[in-house]
Amino acid sequence: MVTGNTPETWDRMAVHAGTSWDAAMWGNERSQTVRFLAALHHLDLRGGDTLLDVGCGTGRFSEFLPESVAYTGTDWSKKMLVRAEFEHPGRTFRGEIPWWRYDHVVAIGTFNLEGNTTTQLQLWLESFWKLRTKRSLLLSVLRVGAERCVAFAPSWLAQMGEELSPRSFLVDCSYLPNDAMLVLKR
Numbered sequence: 001m002v003t004g005n006t007p008e009t010w011d012r013m014a015v016h017a018g019t020s021w022d023a024a025m026w027g028n029e030r031s032q033t034v035r036f037l038a039a040l041h042h043l044d045l046r047g048g049d050t051l052l053d054v055g056c057g058t059g060r061f062s063e064f065l066p067e068s069v070a071y072t073g074t075d076w077s078k079k080m081l082v083r084a085e086f087e088h089p090g091r092t093f094r095g096e097i098p099w100w101r102y103d104h105v106v107a108i109g110t111f112n113l114e115g116n117t118t119t120q121l122q123l124w125l126e127s128f129w130k131l132r133t134k135r136s137l138l139l140s141v142l143r144v145g146a147e148r149c150v151a152f153a154p155s156w157l158a159q160m161g162e163e164l165s166p167r168s169f170l171v172d173c174s175y176l177p178n179d180a181m182l183v184l185k186r
């Protein structure tokens, strides 16, 4: 188990966990899969689109995408990136994010562990929406507290949506009992 939220502790998960969902601390395959399918439902993917997966873990989300979508996974854990490259040799994984805009930016569970705050997440949303996203930004977080995790209220996510993309945003709480997904579109 991860005992803190640092690149080093996630490195240990990358090396020791048997499966992608264990490495990401999802507990079971179903919850990871349901989350990925909910994300796919909200992304309007077209052939040739670029997609950046922030906090990609072992990169399993890339398995759910058409080959025609140019996927880039990034993670602060170098060992997650090594494992992701090994498990998904046809996809791109990078420690540094290149300075360009992607059609879609997703962060699925990246900010779930304690230590993350609304202030930090607001700054992340503002910068990635304004500087890195062409069409859609999708954030999946916990909305119900759990041990060593942080929860974000759906009302706060809706407030972020109103501020950043008032004409097109949604908050989805329907796919899992503990999760919430904010989707911004332009």
Ligand SMILES: C[S@@+](CC[C@H](N)C(=O)[O-])C[C@H]1O[C@@H](n2cnc3c(N)ncnc32)[C@H](O)[C@@H]1O
Binding pocket: 007, 010, 020, 021, 023, 024, 025, 032, 054, 055, 056, 057, 058, 059, 060, 061, 074, 075, 076, 077, 080, 107, 108, 109, 110, 111, 112
């Ligand atoms: C709960 S796992 C989710 C992995 C993947 N998105 C999935 O759903 O299977 C969180 C991942 O985010 C990474 N992470 C956490 N905070 C990060 C940060 N500030 N920048 C980059 N990666 C981060 C961790 O190393 C870990 O691989």
